[in-house]
Amino acid sequence: MLWKLTKFELKKVLKSKFFLIAAVLLLLVNMFLSGPEELDRWKYFGSAREATEQEQKVYDKLASLTPEEKADFEKAMIQKYGEDILDSYILPTQELTQLPGYFGDEISDYNALSNRELLRIINEPVQRFRGNVVSRAKFFGREAVLSGSKYEIRRNLQILSLYSAPIQEATHPIYGWKDYLFSGTPMLMSLLLILLLCAGIFTKEKEQGTWPLLQTSKYGQGKTLAAKFLAGDIGAAIITILFHASTLLMVYLNYGLMGGTQLMYSTQPMELFPFSITVWQFALIDLLCKIFAAVMASILLCVISSLSKNSVISYGVGTIVLGGCVLLTLFPPDSEWLAGPLTLSRTQWYFDTYYTANIFGYPVLWAAVQAVLWSLLAAFLIVLSHKVHNRKRSRL
Amino acid sequence: MNLYGYELKKLGRTQKGFLILGVCLLLKLLFLCFFPEQKDSRILLSQKQYDNYLSQLHGFNTQEKMDWIQADNQNIHWAIDNFEQMYQDSQQNLISDDEWQDYVDARDSACLRQNASEIFTEKMEQFSLQSWTLPPAQYIYEYGWRTVFALQKVPDIFLLFAVILMAAQCFPAEAAEGMLPILLSAKDGRWRLYRSKLLVLLAVTLTAAIVSGGMEAAVFALRGFMVDPKAPLYSITPFAEFPVYITLGKAYAICLGMRTVVAVLFAAMLFGLSIFIKNAANLIFTAICFLGLPLFLGNAGVFFHGGLLCGNQVLLAKGSSASLLPLGLLTAVLCSAVFVILGARRHQRGL
Numbered sequence: 001m002l003w004k005l006t007k008f009e010l011k012k013v014l015k016s017k018f019f020l021i022a023a024v025l026l027l028l029v030n031m032f033l034s035g036p037e038e039l040d041r042w043k044y045f046g047s048a049r050e051a052t053e054q055e056q057k058v059y060d061k062l063a064s065l066t067p068e069e070k071a072d073f074e075k076a077m078i079q080k081y082g083e084d085i086l087d088s089y090i091l092p093t094q095e096l097t098q099l100p101g102y103f104g105d106e107i108s109d110y111n112a113l114s115n116r117e118l119l120r121i122i123n124e125p126v127q128r129f130r131g132n133v134v135s136r137a138k139f140f141g142r143e144a145v146l147s148g149s150k151y152e153i154r155r156n157l158q159i160l161s162l163y164s165a166p167i168q169e170a171t172h173p174i175y176g177w178k179d180y181l182f183s184g185t186p187m188l189m190s191l192l193l194i195l196l197l198c199a200g201i202f203t204k205e206k207e208q209g210t211w212p213l214l215q216t217s218k219y220g221q222g223k224t225l226a227a228k229f230l231a232g233d234i235g236a237a238i239i240t241i242l243f244h245a246s247t248l249l250m251v252y253l254n255y256g257l258m259g260g261t262q263l264m265y266s267t268q269p270m271e272l273f274p275f276s277i278t279v280w281q282f283a284l285i286d287l288l289c290k291i292f293a294a295v296m297a298s299i300l301l302c303v304i305s306s307l308s309k310n311s312v313i314s315y316g317v318g319t320i321v322l323g324g325c326v327l328l329t330l331f332p333p334d335s336e337w338l339a340g341p342l343t344l345s346r347t348q349w350y351f352d353t354y355y356t357a358n359i360f361g362y363p364v365l366w367a368a369v370q371a372v373l374w375s376l377l378a379a380f381l382i383v384l385s386h387k388v389h390n391r392k393r394s395r396l
Numbered sequence: 397m398n399l400y401g402y403e404l405k406k407l408g409r410t411q412k413g414f415l416i417l418g419v420c421l422l423l424k425l426l427f428l429c430f431f432p433e434q435k436d437s438r439i440l441l442s443q444k445q446y447d448n449y450l451s452q453l454h455g456f457n458t459q460e461k462m463d464w465i466q467a468d469n470q471n472i473h474w475a476i477d478n479f480e481q482m483y484q485d486s487q488q489n490l491i492s493d494d495e496w497q498d499y500v501d502a503r504d505s506a507c508l509r510q511n512a513s514e515i516f517t518e519k520m521e522q523f524s525l526q527s528w529t530l531p532p533a534q535y536i537y538e539y540g541w542r543t544v545f546a547l548q549k550v551p552d553i554f555l556l557f558a559v560i561l562m563a564a565q566c567f568p569a570e571a572a573e574g575m576l577p578i579l580l581s582a583k584d585g586r587w588r589l590y591r592s593k594l595l596v597l598l599a600v601t602l603t604a605a606i607v608s609g610g611m612e613a614a615v616f617a618l619r620g621f622m623v624d625p626k627a628p629l630y631s632i633t634p635f636a637e638f639p640v641y642i643t644l645g646k647a648y649a650i651c652l653g654m655r656t657v658v659a660v661l662f663a664a665m666l667f668g669l670s671i672f673i674k675n676a677a678n679l680i681f682t683a684i685c686f687l688g689l690p691l692f693l694g695n696a697g698v699f700f701h702g703g704l705l706c707g708n709q710v711l712l713a714k715g716s717s718a719s720l721l722p723l724g725l726l727t728a729v730l731c732s733a734v735f736v737i738l739g740a741r742r743h744q745r746g747l
Contacts, residue, residue, distance in 0.1 A: 018678050026685070033692050139479070185692055192688065196681050203677075311677035316561055319684060320423075323553050331546065333432055 002223055002230070009231030013197060022196055023239075030189040030243050034179075034250035052175050052256030058111050059258070061103055062119070063171035076102055077113060090114050122266055123169045129271040133163045162274040170266035174259035176251045177279045178267060186243040187290055187345050191297055191322060193239050198232040198301035199318035203311040225386055229302050236298035237291050244287055264351075273351045286347045292371060293345035297322060299378040300341065306385040341374050399584060399592040407596055411565040417558045417604055424554035424608060428615040434543045438511035445512035453516060453535040457523045461535070468509075469517045475499075475506035522636040530641055531628060538632040540621030541644055545634055547612075548651050548707025551687055555608040555659060556705070559601050560683045563666035566593050567743075568676040576674075580746050590743045594667050594736065601663040605656040613652065622648075629711070638715045650714070651707025657725075658704040661732040662687075665701065668735030671742045698724035701731070 013019055065073065077085050081096070090096065096110035103112055137159040144152030205211040214224050251257065259266070260280040265273040277285070301318045308314035328340035332349075343349070408414040439446045453461055478499075486496040516535070523533045570576045579585040616622055624631075625645030630638040635647075642650075666683055673679045690702035697703025698713040704724060713720045 018675070022681065022685075029689055135480070188688070188692075192681075192685065195684070200677050311675075312561065312564060312680070315677045315680045316557070319557060319680065323557075327550070327553075330550070331432070331434070 001219060002227055005219060005223060005227030006230045006234065009201075009227050010235060013201075013231065013235060019196055023193055026189050026193055027243065027246055030186055031246050031250045033185050034183065034247040034254075048254060049252070049256035052258050055111075055115065055175075056172070056256075056258050058107050058115050059119075059172045061107060062112065062115060073102060073112070077109065080109075085113065086116075090117065118173055119170060122173055122268075125268070126167060126170075126265055126271045130163050130167065130265075133272065134160060137163070163272075165276075167265065168263055168276070170259070170262050172259040172262055174262055174267050174279055176255045176257040177260060177283065179255065180244075180248050180251045181267075181279075181283060181286060182348065183247065184346075186247040187240070187293075187342075188326065190236075190240045190243045190290075190294055191326065191342075193243075194232075194236045194294055194298050195301060195315070195318055195322055197235045197239070198298045199305050199315045200311050201228050201232055201302055202305040203308050203314045207310060222386055225306070228306075229299065229382060229385075232298040232302045233295045236294040240291050240294040241287070244290065270348060270351060282347075289344045289347045293342045296341040296344075296374050296378055297325065299381060300325075303381040303385050307388060339370075341377075344371060344374075399588060400596060403592045403596040404600075407562060407565065407593075407600065411562075411569060413558075413562045413565060413600065416561050417600070420554045420558040421604070421608060421611065424552070425611060425615065427554070428612060429619075431543065431547065433539055433619075433621070434546045435539045436515055438515055439539070442508065442511040445509050446515065449509075449512045449516050450535065450537060456532045456534050457520075458532070462520050462524060465513070465516050465520045469513045472506040472510050472513050475502045476510065479503055519633075522633065526630060526636070527639065530630070530639075533631040533636075534624065534627040536624040536627050536631055540616070540619070540623060541632050542634060544616050544621050544648060545632070545651075545708060548648075548711075550691070551702060551705035552605075552608060552612075552655060552659070555604055556662065556683075556687060558604065559659060559663050560666065560680055562597060562600065563663060563670055563683070564676040564679045566597060566667060567670045568674050568679055571674040572676065580743075586744050586746075587740065590740050594664065597663055597667055598660055602656070602660050605659040609652040609656055613648070634708070635711065635715075638711070640715050642714075647711055648707075651710055654710050654725075655705055655707065658701055658728060661728050662701045662705070665732040665735045668732070668737075668739030671739035695720065699727045701728050704728055 101109040141156035305314040690697040690700035
């Protein structure tokens with residue numbers, strides 16, 4: 001029955017003309033804004049994706065080379081173009097760009113050499129940054145041993161074990177995924193629509209006069225309330241997925257996607273990412289965290305709506321609460337504990353610096369603890385809303 | 397009491413507009429008082445060292461200061477980078493205990509100064525990239541100003557929230573209470589009522605915007621964020637690439653002035669829109685979209701109210717082209733005027 005009631009609630013939302021128009025418009029705006037910033041926003045569906053697909057072939061070829069074949073290639077290039085060709089910035093001369101190149105008719109020597117150079121530029125900072133972390137952890141670990149601080153010793157050992165593991169060098173640069181992962185636009189757009197979906201979910205019933213009818217109905221004892229909360233949560237999750245999927249689609253259409261199977265630490269500014277997770281796996285985790293944040297926002301807004309007298313109050317208070325939560329993600333407070341329920345929508349914060357290893361010694365643990373605490377608060381708010389709902393019902 | 401007085405009483409007292417405004421301004425005051433200073437995390441670790449550097453370098457950037465910062469930073473790096481080597485040398489007795497102790501002292505001092513030195517090296521690098529045709533930038537305590545301009549990245553949500561709620565109380569509230577047909581059939585219920593409601597809303601918005609801006613400046617001044625207001629805007633990191641000479645104080649005054657004017661224009665636009673969107677909740681949502689979406693458009697955002705309400709976008713537009721900002725303001729004025737005129741005509745026509 002709960003599922004049936006939830007379906008009715010969702011149907012009710014979808015029947016609202018204003019909601020549908022707002023959803024379509026916001027989705028279109030989100031897609032318009034999802035193009036890579038360095039390209040002209042007004043020139044969509046250009047040749048950038050085709051260029052990415054072409055480059056993918058070159059990187060695939062370079063990745064398939066054995067160390068011996070790689071050494072042969074480098075030797076041949078030195079013989080043909082001179083000693084400096086492997087160590088300097090390469091200009092596309094006629095000799096370098098002519099076909100066939102070393103790898104045949106499709107790849108010129110310029111493409112092969114410049115792509116090899118780009119991979120070196122990607123891999124070099126990863127090695128350097130992780131090397132710096134290891135040397136600092138050794139230094140601080142040594143001081144911790146001298147001072148006898150057990151916590152510091154354990155922490156530095158954890159950092160050492162995380163960052164000393166041999167890294168896998170990138171074989172492809174990461175195109176497109178970065179624009180998707182580090183863009184805050186789809187989440188903000190989703191939150192706007194979630195505000196429209198949830199802030200009026202109870203107050204509209206009150207304004208239409210159907211609230212007393214619902215409260216005196218057979219399933220009024222909590223099930224209607226639960227269905228409304230569930231509809232808000234499912235709606236919030238669907239909206240978040242829809243906006244992020246549309247962003248990914250637009251990035252793919254504009255720019256193409258490459259490097260999804262590379263490890264996350266090959267992506268700037270995530271060089272200090274401590275785990276061996278690929279980019280697409282991280283994108284999935286990131287999406288799950290964003291869905292969690294959206295559900296938290298929907299619960300907050302539903303609670304506000306259930307406690308408000310009319311739509312103006314619920315939208316007003318909802319806007320202030322949501323605005324405050326967004327402000328906390330834009331200007332993070334000194335204490336991470338005050339970062340608000342939307343902090344989990346910016347997953348990369350937990351991994352872009354080795355300082356995060358300070359929190360319980362493990363960055364993921366911090367995010368998980370936050371999620372549990374916010375879930376507990378949400379559960380408390382739902383119970384509070386249920387109590388108020390029941391008290392009002394008994395007064396009728 | 398004339399129509400204006402009645403409308404002011406209705407907006408302020410009956411519909412609790414003054415209460416909403418008061419609560420929003422109070423919330424803003426609390427927010428401003430507790431808003432954390434946007435300090436570099438490295439300063440938190442080395443505040444004294446940072447203060448020492450600043451007292452030595454404070455003032456205009458010169459070639460001597462740049463050379464000194466560079467040499468100091470190189471010395472620090474040398475002392476820290478050679479630790480492993482010196483440690484091994486001391487373990488193998490290749491250096492004496494005194495030499496090792498001297499080295500340890502030098503390294504400790506370098507570690508202490510490293511954060512502050514890095515901050516000033518970054519500043520020096522920023523300044524070295526600036527055009528030599530501009531007056532030189534200044535080394536100042538910039539984190540106060542950075543906090544001031546950090547809040548200019550987003551519109552004044554507290555004030556605008558009150559304005560949105562007040563606009564939503566004008567005609568949508570009359571429609572929801574069933575008063576609109578009665579008002580339309582009254583003697584002064586068409587153009588005069590529309591004009592008086594609009595003017596009252598604009599007057600209240602203007603007063604609130606002036607109070608809000610003044611309060612913001614006063615709180616920041618009392619918190620000591622606005623030191624060296626005569627330093628060029630490009631002395632602080634977020635505007636290091638700003639291509640025009642303008643002082644920090646003047647830039648902030650432009651932002652506040654623009655906010656006040658555009659808040660009034662935004663209220664006028666919402667008022668016109670409220671004739672078409674009579675549902676208060678839908679009007680609130682539309683207003684939030686009008687405010688929020690232009691923030692994603694970069695420089696093009698200054699052609700919308702939302703963009704013009706952000707001081708940073710206003711300053712960036714001012715820096716990028718002489719005509720962009722007046723053109724953006726003109727567009728916002730025209731947009732508000734169109735909504736007000738269309739709203740007036742729709743109201744004149746009746747239900």
